[in-house]
Amino acid sequence: xxxxHNLTKTFGSFKAVDGLNLxxxxxxxxxxxxxxxxxxxxxxxxxxxxxxxxxGRVSVAGYDVALDPLAAKRVMAYIPDExxxxxxxxxxxxxxxxxxxxxxxxxxxxxxxxxxxxxxxxTAQAGELLESYSHGMKQKLLIASVLLRRPKAVLxxxxxxxxxxxxxxxxxxxxxxxxxxxxxVFMCTHILDMAEKLCHSVGIIYRGRLVARGSVAEVKKMxxxxxxxxxxxxxxxxxxx
Numbered sequence: 175x176x177x178x179h180n181l182t183k184t185f186g187s188f189k190a191v192d193g194l195n196l197x198x199x200x201x202x203x204x205x206x207x208x209x210x211x212x213x214x215x216x217x218x219x220x221x222x223x224x225x226x227x228x229x230g231r232v233s234v235a236g237y238d239v240a241l242d243p244l245a246a247k248r249v250m251a252y253i254p255d256e257x258x259x260x261x262x263x264x265x266x267x268x269x270x271x272x273x274x275x276x277x278x279x280x281x282x283x284x285x286x287x288x289x290x291x292x293x294x295x296x297t298a299q300a301g302e303l304l305e306s307y308s309h310g311m312k313q314k315l316l317i318a319s320v321l322l323r324r325p326k327a328v329l330x331x332x333x334x335x336x337x338x339x340x341x342x343x344x345x346x347x348x349x350x351x352x353x354x355x356x357x358x359v360f361m362c363t364h365i366l367d368m369a370e371k372l373c374h375s376v377g378i379i380y381r382g383r384l385v386a387r388g389s390v391a392e393v394k395k396m397x398x399x400x401x402x403x404x405x406x407x408x409x410x411x412x413x414x415x
Contacts, residue, residue, distance in 0.1 A: 182194070198375075205372070234249060346371075346372055
């Protein structure tokens with residue numbers, strides 16, 4: 175569903191991403207881990223079509239993101255760490271706009287938008303302009319818009335930034351629901367405990383190169399200790415220091 179082939183991105187003489195190869199299957203939650211500056215955000219921006227690669231190819235649901243960006247973007251959703259919303263729309267209007275933009279039937283919008291607003295505890299603020307929303311409220315609204323659309327691939331860049339503990343717990347449940355419906359989930363995160371408990375597989379990127387890839391158990395075995403004795407954090411630190 176999400177495929178990355180020999181992806182390289184350079185900025186002058188600096189290689190932000192260096193020969194990256196990855197594949198995320200439908201229904202898989204993939205955690206993309208790495209220290210600051212390792213190449214995580216650059217990779218997800220190329221996947222989303224915001225940035226073009228220097229070389230290599232990325233595709234979503236069979237659509238080449240560089241050659242057929244509109245088709246690729248119709249079947250994916252991207253949630254950045256800094257949520258963007260239209261400040262002069264209300265929460266309800268924003269979800270209606272996103273539903274119309276991605277051809278969600280009106281009857282389905284009328285049924286599901288109130289449910290999503292209730293799920294994310296935004297019903298009371300649904301009629302307020304988004305310029306009045308906090309960072310966390312904007313993030314919840316964007317995630318609600320993803321659930322409304324039911325895309326085939328979802329890209330998250332630090333999705334829990336600005337969310338309170340209750341919302342983070344709800345997000346974990348919803349993330350599992352998204353994958354259960356068949357979407358491929360690509361998630362950049364610094365929260366290793368969440369990745370260890372939630373992700374079907376993880377990859378660790380360091381200085382633009384993928385240094386580990388597999389299930390959490392498989393990645394743990396790449397360290398000096400036995401799998402049962404090591405946390406994902408232990409392995410991450412060992413591979414990136």
